[in-house]
Amino acid sequence: MSSHIVVFMPDGACVEVESGRTLLDVANEAGMAIDSACGGQGVCGKCKVMVTLGRTGGQAGDKLSKEELGEGMVLACQATVEDDLVVEVPVESQRGELQILMDQGQVETAVREAETPLASRRALRVGPPGQDGGRGDAERLVESLRVETEGRFGGIEVGLGALRSLAAVGPAENWEIEALVGDFGGQGEVFGIEACEGRGSYGVAVDIGTTTVVVHLIDTATGGFVDACASLNDQVAQGEDVISRIIWTQEHPDGLAQLREAARDTVNRCVRELAERRGIDVREIVAAACVGNTVMTHLLLGVDPAAIRREPYVPSVSSPPTLRAREVGLGIHPEAPVHLAPCVGSYVGGDVTAGVLAVGAGESSRLTLFLDMGTNGEMVIGNREWLMCCSCSAGPAFEGSGVEYGMYATVGAMERVSYDRETDQVEYMTIGGAKARGICGSGLVDTLATLLRAGALDRAGRINLDFRSERVRVRDERPEFVLVWGEEVGRADDISIGEDGIQNLIRSKSAVYAGAETLLHGLGLEASDLEQILVAGAFGNYLDAESAVLIGLLPDVALDRIRFVGNTAVAGARLALLGRDARQRMEGLARRMTNFELSVVPSYMDAYVSGLFLPHTDLRLFPSVAEKLELTA
């Protein structure tokens, strides 16, 4: 059997595999989630992909039209790898459930040979006792590992649990054993000894968002993506944003413990679900790389976050050490290493560091604006020479909160929306192709943009009640625009957008835009200097750049400079899970990034107020939008 390289676009995820495997199978390993309702039987036709380079084997099936076949379309579950391939996965074929939040980002999923993952399972042949003068089993194990790991560790120690196992497993297995080896800040530790029984070696990449927790299950041997799971952060019950969570810890005697448990329980629920779904034992998960903003990081550790809200806004810890799962309370192998991404400051956390790592902004020669839209909006401007960052309280409107039919980017969320004035029709696409249930971030951006262009919405964000459409109406004294009639999707109520929600969205986009403007101004730069704008976050699968500029969320630059990069926080966590180089670069990035405190810049509030218009009060900042809307500055 020969092996081939397969690259999946648009993510660039790349794997090397044996020939003969199906593209569906390989895509899964590469972390490219392809939809397949029939379980790979060639029946549902959902897994259409386009082969743009190389030839596949296998059968064509009857689910493809002549044109599709002509374009190079194949069914991923039927086509096999017989060649080096580049495969384009259309939006429609990407797996539905929560996929936005699980975007693979820029992660190179194939583990490089020389890398040191956070933990790995290594099959070892330890020399039998008595061959080197009588020193112990543990010392021979370390010697084997030292050879095996080629001096990658400063030292290698055998933990107490592993010492206990070794005494039983070593002789019973005739010294052919498996060692679980963790990287604790450059020092190796054997934290488990097991018989070679085909157990897996998995890691979890965990993104602890203020609102949503996302967990990716990764095969640490190949670096391949196995599965993902997301859940609302249980902490939401104690407040929607980080400030209200800090206040909770201060006003409740057990508040800190409560929030710590909530974070831990949320992560563990996801981990259990993944383990059950994949039929693995949670003890086969031997490493966890976690990222979160600074408050989430403190809360997961049970470290009082009070300092974050107290002048001079310096966190209690920026770079936590590599801990053990049992210390953190994670429900994986109890001795497994847990890496936490280092934070830059109180309001620029490990999720941003991870994101900058994942998109490579710190190594690029191009001047980049990296924007991560979560419940807070954090942004970084810079290149390989320098990096400046700031945070602004965007609020969770683009995560769907505070907007009546807003929702998280999960199945049934409208992620692309457009309105045709001529036909009075709303076209939309939902995640997973399910019946529309609400609107996620990217859908909300589209909605505002399309209604603004159509004239159904004015620049102040008010519904135009004179607009000739039966979709415009007043309900409970509040003007709204109906996007989906309830009867079309089998529900009693209609999915609409109202003025309250629109105002929340405008406040949110203005906070972000004003942040970028203030930061650029502080650096003596103009938006036009930005060579690329990378937008990360839980918007949906695709954020429409034109819509984002049209509503004034992003600066008015050439649209080809804007790229939506998905959940870069979890992408960075995956890199940290798989390589020490990534972990070290993350630490370097956290130290390199200079924090710019918006709250101390008086002009920030002015900029924010000026931004409470669509796209902005000052149209000179948005010439292309003024042109499209036929406005004059």
Place this chain on the structure above:
Amino acid sequence: MSSHIVVFMPDGACVEVESGRTLLDVANEAGMAIDSACGGQGVCGKCKVMVTLGRTGGQAGDKLSKEELGEGMVLACQATVEDDLVVEVPVESQRGELQILMDQGQVETAVREAETPLASRRALRVGPPGQDGGRGDAERLVESLRVETEGRFGGIEVGLGALRSLAAVGPAENWEIEALVGDFGGQGEVFGIEACEGRGSYGVAVDIGTTTVVVHLIDTATGGFVDACASLNDQVAQGEDVISRIIWTQEHPDGLAQLREAARDTVNRCVRELAERRGIDVREIVAAACVGNTVMTHLLLGVDPAAIRREPYVPSVSSPPTLRAREVGLGIHPEAPVHLAPCVGSYVGGDVTAGVLAVGAGESSRLTLFLDMGTNGEMVIGNREWLMCCSCSAGPAFEGSGVEYGMYATVGAMERVSYDRETDQVEYMTIGGAKARGICGSGLVDTLATLLRAGALDRAGRINLDFRSERVRVRDERPEFVLVWGEEVGRADDISIGEDGIQNLIRSKSAVYAGAETLLHGLGLEASDLEQILVAGAFGNYLDAESAVLIGLLPDVALDRIRFVGNTAVAGARLALLGRDARQRMEGLARRMTNFELSVVPSYMDAYVSGLFLPHTDLRLFPSVAEKLELTA
């Protein structure tokens, strides 16, 4: 105030102290336990010491005779330091209770400035937040420590518990705090953060003997000895020697856990007693250095010791990593580092490594025989060029077991014994000057020697029933020699030595002598090549060299080459507690020592059988003894 150096002999313990302090106080700090029944009031006269160099201040008191004053004798509780001093502490003035087992050995108790103790409490002034651009409290703490410890650690991390404390203690104490810093194999870890409230910084040096556990409480700041405690190892209930303990773990489902708990409980009982006695919180004990033979080491860790008894007799672990107190179950600060002395092989353990370190045999140019008499007798021959070691099953006879009135070297044990044939009187000295309760190892050696010289005992170890003394008698058909009449010490029975006990002692001494003989022979050496013989173990305060040679326990060399060095295992543990250099040298020694397996040498058994005579079957090996006993070889 000026400071002076005070050296206490015969141990050579040395401290630098301010002038004006009493010698009793200073001796305590130096680890030289001086007796004082009246609590330093100058009343009891027990603390007589001789000043051989320098002059003391303070009052003479009325407890000293003119001659004593003329010789330079002073009361340690009254004399004050005003000069550099050398002070000789007579046997009679050394503190009684369990002192033999707590002998300070060769330990230099003053901590050298540049050393890295296993753990220390460090007062730190951490820069307030906001001075370095917003990185966390923990990062500033590490920076302060890095400066403070002058690069002594490869890296410094802040553990989770310390991270949690720092968030509260740092701001509350205005960043003047105390950090508990442990040395985990060259990597520093902050495992506690506390307010500066005058808490102590103690360590325990723990010698886990098969029969007896000894714990020294040490001040890690000064290296000074604080107190000591000893206890019978609770494991004795599960067998007297290491082999029976291993068998116990194999024959009982919970045997390993049971023995692990027994070891742990014994140590913890001693630790609690010390803490109560000294009025300290066990959390003020921030480090533990443990030594034990290989089986004790495995059992303390809960690692199955089966491999030790199974060919090729290779232990499961030789050099355990530095663990945490909570992992081992020690009742001190739960995150405190616990160092375990590295073992050479299955029957030459960490107690021997520690002993060789303490006596400096591995750095000496003189060819040394180091003999550690515990329940097993281990010995090392060598110098700074090479070290060879072996172990022989001596059994616990010299620890008092298997001998009717034998006892551990505790208060009331007869530690020196001599019989005068002319007067038919037995002279003896007891530990602590208490009423005689039984006979410890050194007393047993003396007893055999003195009775042999007197002719009350023949060379086969039989009581001479024709010997003209009312002390010789037959009780329950067993011949015995009465050492102390019960009425003299207020007890119903008489303290005697009988033939069964004598046979056990002869077997034990022969096992040791045969070991030394076989090892010397294997090395092509003669006993006369030995430049020094250092004897360690729980014999008593002083082992009489002449007696030891007379009964054939030690080879017949010039008596000035023989030195009794006390409990070197605990002395080595104290060195490990106080310096990384000692810990590293210990590791080097364990690797350097070559194990010589006596059981595979057929001549060992012949040598053993030949040694079952007093002093030996072959009198050519003991010319000085033959001369003394007027025998011809």
